[in-house]
Amino acid sequence: MAAVLKQTAAVIWAIAAIGLLIVVGGAVRISGLRPYGEQAILAQIEHEDGALCGKFGIAVATQKFSDCLADLADLRQRHAELLAAYAWL
DSSP states (O other): OHHHHHHHHHHHHHHHHHHHHHHHHHHHHHHTOOOTTHHHHHHHHHHHHHHHHHHTTOOTTSHHHHHHHHHHHHHHHHHHHHHHHHHTO
16 A cells, blocks of 8 residues: 555656646747857857848848848748758658
């Protein structure tokens, strides 16, 4: 009887721990917290995109500059999707 209670208690603790991990993981995702270093990476990408658009003579704070940044972001997203598609092969 005592062995059954110990086994039951262990199962309950395991389920509680898994549930806690799911709740904490969901809370972090919902909160919008970024993984460590991601903000620095995003800032570097923004800097490089701006430098590239400027290199092509597109003036900052113009619609053409904003379009250039959007096109670069779209290109980067398509590349990420392409790499992800090949990763499954």
